[in-house]
Amino acid sequence: MGTLEKVVIVDFGGQYTQLIARRIRELKVYCEIKPYNVSLEELVEAGPSALIFSGGSASVYDQEAPCCDQGFYRMGIPLLGICYGMQLMAKDLGGEVMRARHQEYGRTFLTSREQSPLLEGLGKRFEAWMSHGDQVMKLPAGFEVIAASENSPISAMADEKRKFFGLQFHPEVVHTPQGQQILSNFLYRVCGFSGDWTMENFIEGSITEIRQKVGEEGKVVCGLSGGIDSSVAAVLVHQAIGSRLICIFVDHGLLRKGEKEQVVKTFREKFQMELIAVEAGSEFLALLQGVIDPEKKRKIIGNHFIRVFEREAEKIGGIEYLVQGTLYPDIIESGTATASVIKSHHNVGGLPDDMKLSLIEPLKYLFKDEVRRVAQELGLPEDIVWRHPFPGPGMAVRILGEVTPEKVEILQEADDIIIEEIKKAGLYRDIWQAFAVLPNILSVGVKGDSRTYAHTVVLRAVTSQDAMTADWYRMPYDVLENISNRLVNEIPQVNRFVYDITTKPPATIEWE
Numbered sequence: 001m002g003t004l005e006k007v008v009i010v011d012f013g014g015q016y017t018q019l020i021a022r023r024i025r026e027l028k029v030y031c032e033i034k035p036y037n038v039s040l041e042e043l044v045e046a047g048p049s050a051l052i053f054s055g056g057s058a059s060v061y062d063q064e065a066p067c068c069d070q071g072f073y074r075m076g077i078p079l080l081g082i083c084y085g086m087q088l089m090a091k092d093l094g095g096e097v098m099r100a101r102h103q104e105y106g107r108t109f110l111t112s113r114e115q116s117p118l119l120e121g122l123g124k125r126f127e128a129w130m131s132h133g134d135q136v137m138k139l140p141a142g143f144e145v146i147a148a149s150e151n152s153p154i155s156a157m158a159d160e161k162r163k164f165f166g167l168q169f170h171p172e173v174v175h176t177p178q179g180q181q182i183l184s185n186f187l188y189r190v191c192g193f194s195g196d197w198t199m200e201n202f203i204e205g206s207i208t209e210i211r212q213k214v215g216e217e218g219k220v221v222c223g224l225s226g227g228i229d230s231s232v233a234a235v236l237v238h239q240a241i242g243s244r245l246i247c248i249f250v251d252h253g254l255l256r257k258g259e260k261e262q263v264v265k266t267f268r269e270k271f272q273m274e275l276i277a278v279e280a281g282s283e284f285l286a287l288l289q290g291v292i293d294p295e296k297k298r299k300i301i302g303n304h305f306i307r308v309f310e311r312e313a314e315k316i317g318g319i320e321y322l323v324q325g326t327l328y329p330d331i332i333e334s335g336t337a338t339a340s341v342i343k344s345h346h347n348v349g350g351l352p353d354d355m356k357l358s359l360i361e362p363l364k365y366l367f368k369d370e371v372r373r374v375a376q377e378l379g380l381p382e383d384i385v386w387r388h389p390f391p392g393p394g395m396a397v398r399i400l401g402e403v404t405p406e407k408v409e410i411l412q413e414a415d416d417i418i419i420e421e422i423k424k425a426g427l428y429r430d431i432w433q434a435f436a437v438l439p440n441i442l443s444v445g446v447k448g449d450s451r452t453y454a455h456t457v458v459l460r461a462v463t464s465q466d467a468m469t470a471d472w473y474r475m476p477y478d479v480l481e482n483i484s485n486r487l488v489n490e491i492p493q494v495n496r497f498v499y500d501i502t503t504k505p506p507a508t509i510e511w512e
């Protein structure tokens with residue numbers, strides 16, 4: 001991806017930094033986020049064609065205020081400072097920033113002052129979202145005011161010669177209705193970009209990169225789970241090096257109904273990939289016998305998963321690389337290299353360091369929605385592209401108490417019915433995650449003329465952006481009714497159905 005147009009967003013700790021990145025990518029320009037203390041050398045190495053300074057919660061005159069290498073201003077490339085980013089730029093270039101007399105939070109109306117390419121097409125008066133305590137009081141040399149609000153006379157500033165711009169407000173949030181137009185103006189009118197960040201370009205670029213990395217001989221292994229991230233990563237690597245990629249799919253016996261068959265069919269038949277499907281259900285269930293504690297279950301499954309994976313990888317022999325489906329948010333969330341390692345290991349069930357494999361992470365610069373677009377471009381089936389997330393330990397953390405083969409089967413059936421009804425109602429994509437839980441509660445009921453003493457099935461269905469917080473999904477009554485009827489009629493061991501309406505927090509999405 002070396003030749004792409006690229007924006008680097010320098011992060012000063014603003015809550016919207018990731019959002020800026022997403023907006024820029026929506027406008028078909030590639031961008032990356034770097035922490036404010038990135039060195040000039042590293043920044044130059046990244047090869048940006050423009051910079052954006054993000055917002056941040058500090059005040060530029062604070063002792064500990066984040067600042068950047070002054071060399072950034074001498075790189076000779078366009079720069080857009082947003083909120084704190086604007087204030088820092090103003091201060092660094094010789095202007096003045098002060099605590100605002102009227103602090104502005106929320107919706108504000110601005111009036112544009114000068115013709116500026118940044119504000120083209122916005123009209124004389126426009127609405128914007130402000131959230132600041134400080135403001136620029138004196139412009140640095142070479143700048144002029146391009147927009148003002150009632151309370152902040154310098155709401156936007158420009159030095160068109162150097163192509164430096166500052167915005168006191170946030171163009172990246174939806175509350176600035178023409179924000180995307182402003183960002184687009186920056187990219188296309190100021191920077192003169194052509195918009196070369198498309199999924200086709202991404203695919204082409206990563207295939208070339210993977211080929212270069214792996215060379216003519218290298219053998220690569222991938223732990224395929226059937227989830228979208230590992231699936232897309234595997235298909236990309238397969239397109240780059242063909243049968244030198246070997247995928248290992250471990251069936252721990254705790255998957256959703258039909259999942260294994262679907263994965264095998266998709267990757268072996270449709271994509272003609274080398275896929276080893278390991279049937280390890282009985283091994284895992286034996287190890288889980290009598291185990292009730294959720295953390296113990298997770299540990300047992302995680303550890304054994306590694307053992308099975310290693311066993312299979314050793315059989316292949318001569319492997320040098322491991323593919324992982326790490327995504328960009330995993331990497332930028334904490335801003336450190338080590339965090340990305342922890343998270344990426346987690347992706348394949350925690351593979352140990354002593355496997356001494358070099359990592360291939362083709363998705364490490366993508367957001368989830370971009371991965372979905374790549375998946376569609378690569379021709380992955382809809383079922384995989386839109387499939388709800390599924391925890392590594394699978395059904396084991398959805399069966400409370402001891403996991404037995406019978407309970408797994410009940411839960412798989414129940415889950416299948418639930419998903420089928422939700423899909424039939426056309427609601428599957430509105431929901432972040434929907435699944436059945438077996439709470440291990442037996443209750444009394446009556447079926448026909450006989451008394452029953454059978455299982456309760458719980459439905460958990462939530463909406464969420466990132467699984468950090470979640471709300472329960474307002475499921476229509478008729479869908480609940482259909483699910484309820486089918487569960488108690490079609491599964492003999494079930495006589496009751498309940499719907500979980502707890503938010504996260506305080507509950508988690510999974511029950512264990």
Ligand code: XMP
Binds near residue numbers: 391393509510
């Ligand atoms: P919780 O239950 O913590 O789940 O609200 C948040 C999201 O993470 C998924 N999850 C897991 N994913 N291994 C995974 O790969 C796990 O051990 C695991 N536990 C929870 C969960 O399904 C939800 O999407």
